[in-house]
Amino acid sequence: MRVHVWILLVAAVVAAALVGIGGGPVALSLGEVWGALLGEGDPTHVAIVHGLRLPRVVLGLVVGAGLAASGTALQATLRNPLAEPYLLGVSGGAAAGAVLALTLGLVGPALVPLAAFAGATAAVVVVLLVARAVSGHADPRVLLMAGVVVGAFCTAAIMVALATASENQVRTALWWMMGSLGDAQWASLRWIALYVSAGLILLATWARDVDVLALGEEAAASLGLEVERVTRRVYLAASLLAAATVAGAGLIGFVGLIVPAIARALGASNTRQTLIAAALAGGALVVVADLAARTVMRPAELPLGAVTALIGVPFFLWRLRSLR
Amino acid sequence: MIRFEDVVVRYRGAAEPAVQGVSLAALAGRVTAVVGPNGSGKSTLVRALLGRLPLASGRLLLEGVPIGGLDRRAIARRVAVVTQREEPVFPLAVREYIGLGRHPHGGPFAVRDDADRAAIARAVALADVGAFLDRTTDALSGGEWQRVRIGRALAQGGAALVLDEPTTFLDIAHEMALFELLDALAREGQAVLLVSHQLNLVARFADHIVLLHRGRVAAAGSPAEVMRGDVLERVYEWPLVVSRDPAVGAPVLVPLRGRGTR
Numbered sequence: 394m395r396v397h398v399w400i401l402l403v404a405a406v407v408a409a410a411l412v413g414i415g416g417g418p419v420a421l422s423l424g425e426v427w428g429a430l431l432g433e434g435d436p437t438h439v440a441i442v443h444g445l446r447l448p449r450v451v452l453g454l455v456v457g458a459g460l461a462a463s464g465t466a467l468q469a470t471l472r473n474p475l476a477e478p479y480l481l482g483v484s485g486g487a488a489a490g491a492v493l494a495l496t497l498g499l500v501g502p503a504l505v506p507l508a509a510f511a512g513a514t515a516a517v518v519v520v521l522l523v524a525r526a527v528s529g530h531a532d533p534r535v536l537l538m539a540g541v542v543v544g545a546f547c548t549a550a551i552m553v554a555l556a557t558a559s560e561n562q563v564r565t566a567l568w569w570m571m572g573s574l575g576d577a578q579w580a581s582l583r584w585i586a587l588y589v590s591a592g593l594i595l596l597a598t599w600a601r602d603v604d605v606l607a608l609g610e611e612a613a614a615s616l617g618l619e620v621e622r623v624t625r626r627v628y629l630a631a632s633l634l635a636a637a638t639v640a641g642a643g644l645i646g647f648v649g650l651i652v653p654a655i656a657r658a659l660g661a662s663n664t665r666q667t668l669i670a671a672a673l674a675g676g677a678l679v680v681v682a683d684l685a686a687r688t689v690m691r692p693a694e695l696p697l698g699a700v701t702a703l704i705g706v707p708f709f710l711w712r713l714r715s716l717r
Numbered sequence: 718m719i720r721f722e723d724v725v726v727r728y729r730g731a732a733e734p735a736v737q738g739v740s741l742a743a744l745a746g747r748v749t750a751v752v753g754p755n756g757s758g759k760s761t762l763v764r765a766l767l768g769r770l771p772l773a774s775g776r777l778l779l780e781g782v783p784i785g786g787l788d789r790r791a792i793a794r795r796v797a798v799v800t801q802r803e804e805p806v807f808p809l810a811v812r813e814y815i816g817l818g819r820h821p822h823g824g825p826f827a828v829r830d831d832a833d834r835a836a837i838a839r840a841v842a843l844a845d846v847g848a849f850l851d852r853t854t855d856a857l858s859g860g861e862w863q864r865v866r867i868g869r870a871l872a873q874g875g876a877a878l879v880l881d882e883p884t885t886f887l888d889i890a891h892e893m894a895l896f897e898l899l900d901a902l903a904r905e906g907q908a909v910l911l912v913s914h915q916l917n918l919v920a921r922f923a924d925h926i927v928l929l930h931r932g933r934v935a936a937a938g939s940p941a942e943v944m945r946g947d948v949l950e951r952v953y954e955w956p957l958v959v960s961r962d963p964a965v966g967a968p969v970l971v972p973l974r975g976r977g978t979r
Contacts, residue, residue: 472806598825605820607807611800614767616873617793617821662810662853 394660394670402659402673406454409677413450414442416684418691445577451586452577452641453683454676457648459589459638461675464649465656465667466596466631469607470624471533477649478635481540481628484646485547486516487639492551492566496558505569506581506640513636516543520632521625531624571696572645574683585641592634593672599627600665607664645698647705648675654712678704718877718908719743719766719796724775726758726765734773735761737932743877743910748903750911750919752943753929754953759912760801761932763881767798779877793821797873799866801881801912808855811865815840815850818872837872843898844868845891859886867895877908884915896922920944921967928952944968 414430415421419441421429428434429442464477478484490512491505499508523539524531555563596603602623605613613620635649655678656670679697682704686695720742727734736758743749751759764770765777768789777784779792797818805814818840819833829837841847846868849861857865863886870878878899884892892915899909900922913919919926919940926943928936930952936943946959949970956973 469807474806601820601825604809605817608805608817609800609803611764611767611769611798612803614769614789615793615796615798615800615870616817617788617790619789620769657807662808662813 394666398659406673406677409680410450413680413684414446416688448577448579448582449574450680452574452582453680455586455589456638456642457675457679458672459634460648461652461671462593462596462668463631463635465653465671466627468653469603469664470627478632482516482520482543483513483632483635484644485544487513488570489547489550491569492554495562495566496554510636510640513639517632519543531621569643572643572698574642585637588637595630597665597668603664645701647701651705651708718745720778722776725773726761726770727773735932739934741927743908745908746903746906747924748899748909749925750923751927757929758932760881790821795875796877797870797875798879799870799883805854808853811852812850814854815869815872818869836874840868840871843871879910881912916970
């Protein structure tokens with residue numbers, strides 16, 4: 394990838410962050426945003442920026458980076474441009490965990506994200522176990538199919554749980570499943586950021602192995618790769634990375650699917666470049682999508698997952714044309 | 718260098734083993750060719766060598782050491798393999814793809830050293846792919862892609878080179894160039910193990926031929942010993958004659974028209 398594309402990408406992240414902090418019911422100019430960030434100027438602005446907008450934007454950057462990096466690693470590892478964490482059971486498991494917690498009445502602010510994370514992790518482990526039981530190893534095709542089936546099972550479980558839930562619980566559950574950065578708080582954000590950074594570093598470390606894996610099982614084996622072990626390890630790390638984002642912001646679709654394609658379209662060729670470029674672009678995309686969700690139909694806030702899908706579907710259709 | 722001893726390989730759920738007690742050796746300084754009809758077990762041997770298929774019985778040795786006990790990276794530093802098929806899902810720059818041949822030599826963040834650069838430069842020259850280093854792998858013709866894959870295997874280095882049907886998609890000139898290259902590599906001391914359907918070229922270039930038939934060795938030896946009309950006719954189940962090419966002096970196989978129209 395060319396140097397000027399990297400510079401543009403970093404500039405896009407900074408611009409998205411500044412616009413994300415400035416935009417909203419109380420619109421702030423660039424100068425006001427800058428002043429408030431430094432703790433100067435109108436105390437109301439400082440309070441809005443530090444207490445509400447900044448954590449929200451940082452959560453958006455972290456969640457977008459995590460989802461995009463997860464999708465990048467999964468697409469290369471499973472040799473499928475349609476692979477993404479949500480297709481592989483993460484979203485189903487997370488939603489099932491969250492809905493279960495809600496319908497059981499465990500609605501503490503920290504409990505739903507934890508239940509979502511636990512559900513996603515459980516689904517990921519089940520997918521791996523199913524793949525191993527069926528094919529004897531982590532076969533990419535079997536992993537994909539196991540992910541789809543586990544996701545379908547989770548959806549069925551959610552529908553059963555919602556059928557017996559109260560109206561209020563159904564509403565909360567639906568809102569959570571549509572994704573939102575509205576619950577951003579520094580306390581939980583710290584953990585999610587730490588977790589996502591660790592996941593990104595791991596995936597970047599394994600990026601060369603993923604390059605080799607993407608050539609196919611036999612070619613990878615000829616280059617000395619332990620194919621099953623690397624597949625399992627990358628799948629697990631990428632899925633748990635996505636699970637952490639789900640705990641922070643609910644379900645935000647299409648980011649894991651389209652942002653890796655954007656990174657490749659920008660000229661990223663190997664996995665490490667694609668990972669970093671996708672992490673930057675994913676963060677910027679989620680922050681901008683969140684700004685749109687907050688402002689387009691003010692005072693109503695649109696579900697973030699719907700906005701990313703509205704942006705993602707046309708882009709995806711456009712990309713389909715270039716697939717042979 | 719590479720030695721198969723009484724190797725039996727069975728695919729999951731298959732009634733008969735695909736390879737039923739094959740013994741052969743790919744020695745240093747020699748081009749060893751494995752030939753045989755479709756489904757005779759040639760590629761199965763390559764897959765077993767790559768560790769993708771377990772041995773039901775027998776032994777597979779690399780320099781006398783059972784391959785199962787060796788680290789795959791250590792194997793990859795000594796044996797480069799061009800598999801029958803390979804298609805990257807996401808296109809890579811050819812330069813980058815050939816660089817992946819150095820993967821077994823470096824860690825996750827390894828920077829290319831002089832040895833890497835020298836190996837890559839030599840591979841690019843030998844495989845004749847210098848003209849499309851800046852193209853991506855999806856912008857190559859079938860033959861160019863084949864040569865790029867051979868380039869990657871050459872960049873990998875090592876004392877043994879295994880190729881499964883490497884001349885697929887190659888034109889006559891590049892096919893001949895590849896056989897000459899394999900011959901030259903063997904003269905330099907490499908062990909070359911070649912799976913091929915090009916019986917006539919194999920007869921001209923190989924030092925040792927192993928003819929497989931239904932998972933067993935039907936004949937093995939020098940080209941003159943294996944390229945016999947009666948043996949080949951039985952194995953391939955097709956009428957053919959073997960003569961001696963007056964121009965090059967090697968045995969030449971000529972398949973005849975089908976049984977009905979002979």
